[in-house]
Amino acid sequence: xxxxxxxxxxxxxxxxxxxxxRARAAxxxxxxxxxxxxxxxxxxxxxxxxxxxxxxxxxxxxxxxxGRQHGLDAALLDRLELTDARIAAMAEGLREIALLPDPVGSxxxxxxxxxxxxxxxxxxxxxxxxxxxxxxxxxxxxxxxxCLKSGNAAILRGGSEAMHSNQAIARYIHQGLTAAGLPADVxxxxxxxxxxxxxxxxxxxxxxDVIVPRGGKGLIERISAEARVPVIKHLHGVCHTYIDDxxxxxxxxxxxxxxxxxxxxxxxxxxxxxxHRDIAARVLPRLAADYLAAGxxxxxxxxxxxxxxxxTAATEADWEEEYLAPILAIRIVDDMDAAMDHIARYGSxxxxxxxxxxxxxxxxxxHEVDSSSVMVNASSRFADGFEYGLGAEIGISTDKLHARGPxxxxxxxxxxxxxxxxxxxxx
Amino acid sequence: xxxxxxxxxxxxxxxxxxxxxRARAAxxxxxxxxxxxxxxxxxxxxxxxxxxxxxxxxxxxxxxxxGRQHGLDAALLDRLELTDARIAAMAEGLREIALLPDPVGSxxxxxxxxxxxxxxxxxxxxxxxxxxxxxxxxxxxxxxxxCLKSGNAAILRGGSEAMHSNQAIARYIHQGLTAAGLPADVxxxxxxxxxxxxxxxxxxxxxxDVIVPRGGKGLIERISAEARVPVIKHLHGVCHTYIDDxxxxxxxxxxxxxxxxxxxxxxxxxxxxxxHRDIAARVLPRLAADYLAAGxxxxxxxxxxxxxxxxTAATEADWEEEYLAPILAIRIVDDMDAAMDHIARYGSxxxxxxxxxxxxxxxxxxHEVDSSSVMVNASSRFADGFEYGLGAEIGISTDKLHARGPxxxxxxxxxxxxxxxxxxxxx
Numbered sequence: 001x002x003x004x005x006x007x008x009x010x011x012x013x014x015x016x017x018x019x020x021x022r023a024r025a026a027x028x029x030x031x032x033x034x035x036x037x038x039x040x041x042x043x044x045x046x047x048x049x050x051x052x053x054x055x056x057x058x059x060x061x062x063x064x065x066x067g068r069q070h071g072l073d074a075a076l077l078d079r080l081e082l083t084d085a086r087i088a089a090m091a092e093g094l095r096e097i098a099l100l101p102d103p104v105g106s107x108x109x110x111x112x113x114x115x116x117x118x119x120x121x122x123x124x125x126x127x128x129x130x131x132x133x134x135x136x137x138x139x140x141x142x143x144x145x146x147c148l149k150s151g152n153a154a155i156l157r158g159g160s161e162a163m164h165s166n167q168a169i170a171r172y173i174h175q176g177l178t179a180a181g182l183p184a185d186v187x188x189x190x191x192x193x194x195x196x197x198x199x200x201x202x203x204x205x206x207x208x209d210v211i212v213p214r215g216g217k218g219l220i221e222r223i224s225a226e227a228r229v230p231v232i233k234h235l236h237g238v239c240h241t242y243i244d245d246x247x248x249x250x251x252x253x254x255x256x257x258x259x260x261x262x263x264x265x266x267x268x269x270x271x272x273x274x275x276h277r278d279i280a281a282r283v284l285p286r287l288a289a290d291y292l293a294a295g296x297x298x299x300x301x302x303x304x305x306x307x308x309x310x311x312t313a314a315t316e317a318d319w320e321e322e323y324l325a326p327i328l329a330i331r332i333v334d335d336m337d338a339a340m341d342h343i344a345r346y347g348s349x350x351x352x353x354x355x356x357x358x359x360x361x362x363x364x365x366x367h368e369v370d371s372s373s374v375m376v377n378a379s380s381r382f383a384d385g386f387e388y389g390l391g392a393e394i395g396i397s398t399d400k401l402h403a404r405g406p407x408x409x410x411x412x413x414x415x416x417x418x419x420x421x422x423x424x425x426x427x
Numbered sequence: 428x429x430x431x432x433x434x435x436x437x438x439x440x441x442x443x444x445x446x447x448x449r450a451r452a453a454x455x456x457x458x459x460x461x462x463x464x465x466x467x468x469x470x471x472x473x474x475x476x477x478x479x480x481x482x483x484x485x486x487x488x489x490x491x492x493x494g495r496q497h498g499l500d501a502a503l504l505d506r507l508e509l510t511d512a513r514i515a516a517m518a519e520g521l522r523e524i525a526l527l528p529d530p531v532g533s534x535x536x537x538x539x540x541x542x543x544x545x546x547x548x549x550x551x552x553x554x555x556x557x558x559x560x561x562x563x564x565x566x567x568x569x570x571x572x573x574c575l576k577s578g579n580a581a582i583l584r585g586g587s588e589a590m591h592s593n594q595a596i597a598r599y600i601h602q603g604l605t606a607a608g609l610p611a612d613v614x615x616x617x618x619x620x621x622x623x624x625x626x627x628x629x630x631x632x633x634x635x636d637v638i639v640p641r642g643g644k645g646l647i648e649r650i651s652a653e654a655r656v657p658v659i660k661h662l663h664g665v666c667h668t669y670i671d672d673x674x675x676x677x678x679x680x681x682x683x684x685x686x687x688x689x690x691x692x693x694x695x696x697x698x699x700x701x702x703h704r705d706i707a708a709r710v711l712p713r714l715a716a717d718y719l720a721a722g723x724x725x726x727x728x729x730x731x732x733x734x735x736x737x738x739t740a741a742t743e744a745d746w747e748e749e750y751l752a753p754i755l756a757i758r759i760v761d762d763m764d765a766a767m768d769h770i771a772r773y774g775s776x777x778x779x780x781x782x783x784x785x786x787x788x789x790x791x792x793x794h795e796v797d798s799s800s801v802m803v804n805a806s807s808r809f810a811d812g813f814e815y816g817l818g819a820e821i822g823i824s825t826d827k828l829h830a831r832g833p834x835x836x837x838x839x840x841x842x843x844x845x846x847x848x849x850x851x852x853x854x
Contacts, residue, residue, distance in 0.1 A: 378848025421805025423678030
């Protein structure tokens with residue numbers, strides 16, 4: 001049945017309302033489930049995915065065929081494809097989530113107050129998490145696993161181009177949940193490709209506690225603008241590396257080359273290099289040689305063009321651009337304050353780096369740069385849930401409230417206050 | 428100049444845009460200000476308020492006169508009035524904030540990763556906080572003090588009925604900031620009573636990081652619906668006390684009487700009492716006598732009416748009602764699960780209490796009730812920033828994301844990741 005035909009038979013608000021009611025009920029169950037049960041479910045889902053690998057590839061082939069028919073480009077088709085290696089990685093990811101510590105129920109800051117009561121905080125699930133994502137079907141398993149381990153119910157809404165793959169993965173998830181004695185409704189994968197379902201999902205405040213959109217900037221901005229449910233956003237990364245005049249040149253070259261060239265399409269890739277004027281002549285020629293050898297196009301300010309001949313002139317637009325490509329903007333600055341001003345003005349508060357041997361400079365940069373990750377003498381490419389030890393991430397938040405930077409299991413939970421008395425009253 | 432005349436001369440979007448630009452610049456300054464400077468400013472503001480007490484009362488008299496002319500009721504006029512005692516309390520509140528530990532810059536969870544980098548988290552201000560509040564002018568000083576100490580810039584928008592009082596307090600705040608060498612723009616009090624200013628404030632995403640509305644449910648719902656900036660909400664409190672069959676009757680009576688009668692108009696006052704059927708006959712007659720002696724109207728379920736004769740029958744609407752008045756709904760339940768089901772269905776996730784001597788029951792209630800404060804054997808009236816040791820609160824959040832329950836200095840900050848390497852790159 002085509003997506004178009006399907007939508008004729010479903011009343012979307014009614015359907016999503018039912019999904020919401022079931023998610024809310026399942027959220028109460030999974031919030032009180034033991035760690036052992038949740039881990040057993042994760043392991044059972046991994047096994048079901050592996051056992052279903054051939055069937056899953058058959059379903060994935062339907063999506064790929066439809067994608068080719070609709071003229072999806074090669075990059076999109078690649079993201080959509082489930083190879084044996086990718087299926088194995090999906091199952092392995094779930095087993096790794098099972099090995100992570102359970103954040104739910106931990107109690108912190110328990111103190112006696114002068115009134116005689118004890119006050120502390122307990123980590124608890126958020127409740128129901130709605131996840132809206134694009135073509136990669138592995139997100140279905142990853143997101144389900146993170147929500148399940150953190151004690152949340154999930155409503156997943158994948159891209160229409162991955163519909164068959166996502167529904168197959170949903171069946172394995174339900175098998176695993178059921179095998180572990182947990183309600184299948186803990187993870188619901190929306191069964192319609194009608195866009196109206198997204199509109200309902202992001203407005204169902206009584207049933208959904210938070211929305212996590214995963215995809216391009218356009219998708220995330222649209223959802224943020226229309227949502228009534230709070231959104232954990234992952235917008236863009238205009239990441240900077242600032243090479244201070246107190247930098248070690250070898251470290252600066254190593255870090256700045258890695259930050260740009262290790263991968264071009266990721267949000268933690270450096271887009272603008274800022275260089276102190278007193279070190280520019282020593283560091284820029286070496287860097288330029290490495291970048292050009294790697295095929296990176298350089299765009300520089302006037303001062304940069306005097307040191308590195310023949311490169312393009314950077315315009316105002318370059319300072320704001322997230323290239324996600326082998327292009328780098330370079331600007332020479334008078335001092336660290338000028339670098340921090342540039343970052344405050346043009347940055348996206350994602351990840352910014354200083355290279356310096358000076359402790360006071362490092363300290364000031366760490367304290368004053370207002371980004372989700374601030375680094376000293378390290379490549380911005382480290383801004384990642386696995387590298388930070390979170391084990392896995394549902395995204396990298398560019399919000400300030402709640403979770404900032406890579407969001408792992410802890411970011412999918414919250415703290416409530418708990419109070420223990422023995423008949424205490426307020427006077 | 429009347430509020431109406433004033434609005435004729437101001438282009439509101441242009442005015443608020445300027446306020447936003449100034450706040451953003453001031454936020455960078457106050458974020459890096461030392462604790463000593465911030466505390467000096469708080470103490471200087473307190474002194475300026477005390478020195479200006481007579482002038483402040485003159486300005487307050489203008490608001491009171493206008494309020495009487497506009498027919499404000501006695502309760503509103505009382506909230507608006509600044510007596511000598513209230514002015515002294517405002518100054519004292521600021522000195523208490525100066526004594527609290529500074530949350531900004533503290534580093535936690537610093538660990539070495541296998542890659543060689545060190546990863547930790549630093550507590551940092553949110554940036555610019557917009558506060559929208561109603562008649563009480565003391566909020567101007569309280570909110571300014573909390574934002575200042577937590578390293579944030581504040582844009583305050585008080586009620587039009589307190590305009591003269593708020594502008595006078597704003598002058599003392601600016602005197603104190605200037606005396607401590609901090610920019611006056613750290614705290615801006617909006618100078619127009621035009622409602623369009625609120626509309627601008629809650630949509631200026633580039634200048635404002637969070638909105639904290641303080642006021643009635645109507646105000647907060649309206650702002651939440653229209654805001655594009657994230658909102659820390661303080662909605663209503665339908666708080667429950669559940670008396671378990673394993674409760675100590677003396678403690679149950681003490682806690683349940685205090686939870687209802689200590690103050691009627693606060694969000695942490697009990698609105699519904701749930702009683703296990705096996706203890707109802709022992710506890711309800713004593714409680715009813717105390718409530719009736721205090722002048723509390725009782726509304727009970729059928730089973731309650733059989734034990735406490737002559738009371739009103741509770742309807743479905745009573746279970747959802749935040750009375751904020753000497754009225755109490757009472758329901759007899761079969762067991763703790765029924766009590767928790769009732770709370771999940773009708774509660775507002777604010778504060779809920781169990782009275783029991785049973786450790787397993789207490790544990791289950793603490794873990795499974797999804798409210799911002801969950802208590803054992805203590806009055807719900809303890810749900811308060813001062814009682815919890817936060818020192819002061821900007822509100823009690825009924826949200827799940829970011830801050831849940833009483834919001835003090837920590838709730839006005841966030842955590843960013845910091846990474847220290849020595850030339851480390853990702854491979």
